[in-house]
Amino acid sequence: MKIAVMLLVSAAAFVASAQQPVTYDRILNAHKEPGNWLTYSGNYAGHRFSPLTAINDRNVASLKPLWSYQVNSLQKFEATPVVVDGIMYITEPPSHVTALDTRTGRPLWKYRRPMPDDVRVCCGQVNRGVAILDNVVYVGTIDSHLVALHATTGAVLWDVVVADYKTGHSITAAPLAVKDKIVVGIAGGEYGVRGFLDAYDAKTGKRAWRFWTIPGPGEPGHDSWKGDSWKTGSATTWVTGAFDPQTNLIYWGTGNPGPDWNGDVREGDNLYSDCLIAVDADTGKLKWYFQFTPHDVHDWDATEVPVLVEAEVRGTKRKLVLFPNRNAFYYVLDRTTGEFIAGRAYAKQTWATGLDDNGRPQRAPNTFPTLQGTAVWPSVSGANNWYSPSYSPSTGLLYVATRESGAVFYIGDAEYKEGEQFNGGGFRSVPNEEQWGAIRAFEPATGRVKWEHKLFSPPWSGVLSTAGNLLFGTTNEGQVFALHAATGKALWRYQTGGMGRSNPISYGVQGKQYVAVTMGNSLHCFGLE
Amino acid sequence: MTLAAVSLLLLQANLADLPSATRNPFTSPADLELGRKMYAGRCAGCHGPAGDGGKGANLALPTLSRAETDTSLYRVIRYGIPETEMPGHNMTQREIWQLAAFVRTLGGRTGADTITGDPARGAALFSGKGACQSCHLLNGKGGHLGPSLTDLGRRRSPAYIRSKVVDPAAEPLAGDFSTVRLKTKTGESVSGVLINQDTYSIQVRDNGTRLHSFWKQDLTQLDVERKTPMPAYGNKLTAQELNDLVALLARTPGEGQQ
Numbered sequence: 030m031k032i033a034v035m036l037l038v039s040a041a042a043f044v045a046s047a048q049q050p051v052t053y054d055r056i057l058n059a060h061k062e063p064g065n066w067l068t069y070s071g072n073y074a075g076h077r078f079s080p081l082t083a084i085n086d087r088n089v090a091s092l093k094p095l096w097s098y099q100v101n102s103l104q105k106f107e108a109t110p111v112v113v114d115g116i117m118y119i120t121e122p123p124s125h126v127t128a129l130d131t132r133t134g135r136p137l138w139k140y141r142r143p144m145p146d147d148v149r150v151c152c153g154q155v156n157r158g159v160a161i162l163d164n165v166v167y168v169g170t171i172d173s174h175l176v177a178l179h180a181t182t183g184a185v186l187w188d189v190v191v192a193d194y195k196t197g198h199s200i201t202a203a204p205l206a207v208k209d210k211i212v213v214g215i216a217g218g219e220y221g222v223r224g225f226l227d228a229y230d231a232k233t234g235k236r237a238w239r240f241w242t243i244p245g246p247g248e249p250g251h252d253s254w255k256g257d258s259w260k261t262g263s264a265t266t267w268v269t270g271a272f273d274p275q276t277n278l279i280y281w282g283t284g285n286p287g288p289d290w291n292g293d294v295r296e297g298d299n300l301y302s303d304c305l306i307a308v309d310a311d312t313g314k315l316k317w318y319f320q321f322t323p324h325d326v327h328d329w330d331a332t333e334v335p336v337l338v339e340a341e342v343r344g345t346k347r348k349l350v351l352f353p354n355r356n357a358f359y360y361v362l363d364r365t366t367g368e369f370i371a372g373r374a375y376a377k378q379t380w381a382t383g384l385d386d387n388g389r390p391q392r393a394p395n396t397f398p399t400l401q402g403t404a405v406w407p408s409v410s411g412a413n414n415w416y417s418p419s420y421s422p423s424t425g426l427l428y429v430a431t432r433e434s435g436a437v438f439y440i441g442d443a444e445y446k447e448g449e450q451f452n453g454g455g456f457r458s459v460p461n462e463e464q465w466g467a468i469r470a471f472e473p474a475t476g477r478v479k480w481e482h483k484l485f486s487p488p489w490s491g492v493l494s495t496a497g498n499l500l501f502g503t504t505n506e507g508q509v510f511a512l513h514a515a516t517g518k519a520l521w522r523y524q525t526g527g528m529g530r531s532n533p534i535s536y537g538v539q540g541k542q543y544v545a546v547t548m549g550n551s552l553h554c555f556g557l558e
Numbered sequence: 559m560t561l562a563a564v565s566l567l568l569l570q571a572n573l574a575d576l577p578s579a580t581r582n583p584f585t586s587p588a589d590l591e592l593g594r595k596m597y598a599g600r601c602a603g604c605h606g607p608a609g610d611g612g613k614g615a616n617l618a619l620p621t622l623s624r625a626e627t628d629t630s631l632y633r634v635i636r637y638g639i640p641e642t643e644m645p646g647h648n649m650t651q652r653e654i655w656q657l658a659a660f661v662r663t664l665g666g667r668t669g670a671d672t673i674t675g676d677p678a679r680g681a682a683l684f685s686g687k688g689a690c691q692s693c694h695l696l697n698g699k700g701g702h703l704g705p706s707l708t709d710l711g712r713r714r715s716p717a718y719i720r721s722k723v724v725d726p727a728a729e730p731l732a733g734d735f736s737t738v739r740l741k742t743k744t745g746e747s748v749s750g751v752l753i754n755q756d757t758y759s760i761q762v763r764d765n766g767t768r769l770h771s772f773w774k775q776d777l778t779q780l781d782v783e784r785k786t787p788m789p790a791y792g793n794k795l796t797a798q799e800l801n802d803l804v805a806l807l808a809r810t811p812g813e814g815q816q
Contacts (some may be wrong), residue, residue: 102641103642104641146637147646147648148645149645149646149648150643151603151643151645153642153643195648219603288599289603402607439602439607441598441599441602442595442598444595444599446649448648449600449647449648449649450600450601450603450645451599451600452599452600452603453598453599454602454603454607455598455601455603455604455605455606455607456603457606457610457612458612460729461784463784483757484757485755485756485757486756504756504757505756506756506757508756508757508758522758
């Protein structure tokens with residue numbers, strides 16, 4: 030039973046002709062309409078960059094809260110908004126969708142989805158946002174459906190099952206609209222699911238392709254799993270990827286192998302867990318993969334947002350994909366071929382002595398989980414996590430909210446039972462460790478740090494850069510802040526009272542620029558007026 | 559069908575799924591071993607291998623606030639806790655009981671944990687020789703430099719309490735108990751207990767129990783040390799005195815209080 034509630038829509042508030050369908054072409058050229066935020070990362074390249082300059086390093090000190098919108102849930106509110114022609118589309122936990130008027134913060138419609146009481150999630154009934162294409166808003170749900178809603182009314186156009194939630198599948202990531210398809214990643218890495226990446230026909234909801242992230246019998250890579258362990262090996266796809274129209278490839282990170290901390294039952298490299306996969310946008314066929322952490326036993330995943338840039342490497346301009354990984358290494362790959370170009374540790378790590386010429390980690394001894402516990406850096410939450418990095422074409426820097434902490438990892442029994450957690454161990458914090466964090470600015474092609482802004486605790490929120498020389502971020506302790514994008518100098522901050530657990534965006538309406546981000550259980554909008 | 563009607567049906571389904579037993583019928587050593595295996599594979603990821611918390615709640619406590627009875631613990635495991643990250647579990651009744659039995663051992667009073675002291679003599683030590691009362695509140699009386707101990711028995715096992723009295727610095731402190739010494743640009747000096755801090759500010763309770771808050775940019779000196787000012791009582795109290803003090807502190811509120 031799906032309920033879409035139509036709320037007040039004042040005819041005078043919007044000029045109907047101003048709301049044009051969000052075509053594929055518009056998303057492709059998102060930089061030409063900086064007032065909108067048309068896709069999860071702002072553009073297909075994963076930049077999370079706003080070309081707007083009305084809010085800038087000279088006036089950001091005057092930035093003020095204009096409105097906030099509270100969700101009626103205590104679950105984590107991790108949504109990145111999408112903004113189209115003055116209307117903001119957000120998801121709310123567990124899988125609700127709300128359209129808001131960007132000037133007043135007032136709701137225009139709400140889609141409310143009752144949830145079965147037996148959904149299975151590792152980490153809260155969260156949702157990170159919608160995709161929009163033409164006049165349709167798409168949401169993946171925590172009970173593993175993909176739902177298409179009319180952008181003006183919130184009415185359900187279609188609702189299809191992506192996977193059975195009773196086996197531990199769920200959807201938390203924002204879908205990605207590419208051409209005429211909606212690409213959807215799956216979660217469930219703590220339940221021993223077999224991961225996949227799906228694409229659905231945007232008009233009908235019919236599945237167009239599925240790429241299994243664990244090769245089946247006879248397929249290349251299948252022998253990287255011992256016995257039947259491939260059937261319960263996870264390798265999920267729970268963070269939104271990137272797309273390059275020139276290579277026609279979708280770049281998507283994959284999650285941990287299952288069980289998380291007991292690798293004894295799944296000997297081998299466990300492909301394609303902890304990988305960046307590049308698949309053909311039309312067919313879902315694998316073009317290349319790069320595995321960051323073969324045989325992961327620390328639950329690091331590789332579920333970061335890939336960042337696509339062009340930069341010089343030893344005198345030659347190359348098409349790159351940047352991937353600051355949760356495992357504490359920064360990777361630079363050729364995005365046409367997957368070739369490893371450069372890599373280096375960018376936060377404290379003790380699990381590898383380095384990377385070899387192909388980017389494969391050289392494991393340090395005695396770093397696997399044990400019954401007594403093994404202290405390893407980075408922690409299970411990593412040097413980075415699902416939240417977004419940002420690349421500014423203005424400064425030419427990549428920004429990452431970096432985490433500095435370790436964990437003690439334990440191995441445990443790993444007996445698979447359908448629909449039950451399949452962890453094989455656990456972790457705890459390192460006694461007496463002073464954990465901290467930092468916003469770090471990197472030279473894209475090398476991973477060298479240009480500046481850092483220290484944070485009291487390891488952050489759980491991404492960053493946004495703007496052409497106004499600004500870098501926006503948030504803290505666990507409730508602040509939204511702005512730094513100078515070229516120097517890292519602190520320029521502005523505001524205490525919202527709620528923890529940062531998502532990604533800021535920026536948009537413009539009628540010549541004015543705004544910054545929006547969820548904090549705690551509220552969405553906050555900031556501006557200069 | 560209305561949403562309310564669906565909720566009612568779900569509720570009824572839940573009730574139908576609850577066991578008839580009110581006390582855990584599966585607590586044999588074999589049941590505990592099966593429970594331990596389930597815990598290590600499915601629960602330790604959030605609650606920690608020893609059950610003392612992490613991402614999930616600390617279960618190594620004498621009393622679980624959301625699951626004081628066997629039935630309530632069963633219900634939490636079966637259905638999870640709404641609006642938290644604790645999910646429900648679609649296990650058989652026997653499995654849930656076995657897991658619940660093991661969870662009870664995480665913070666339960668074991669044979670070695672038997673209380674042999676006299677709480678009345680402990681109370682005399684608390685306010686007298688031990689001088690505990692100068693820093694700690696117990697049942698409304700005492701100081702505020704250290705944490706209140708009124709409901710300690712609900713939160714901590716006797717063995718834990720004993721270890722903390724004997725040598726408070728031996729193991730890392732639970733939470734973030736730290737001492738602070740700071741100086742401001744205007745020359746003010748404050749030392750006390752850390753209440754809170756973030757990237758930009760710090761809040762401190764001084765030894766006279768006044769509250770202070772500073773922007774870090776206004777400080778010339780800031781030393782935060784994660785250590786307790788509490789002395790070790792291991793060689794200050796006799797074995798009997800230690801037993802008496804533990805007997806006092808391990809009591810839960812309402813349990814034999816004057």
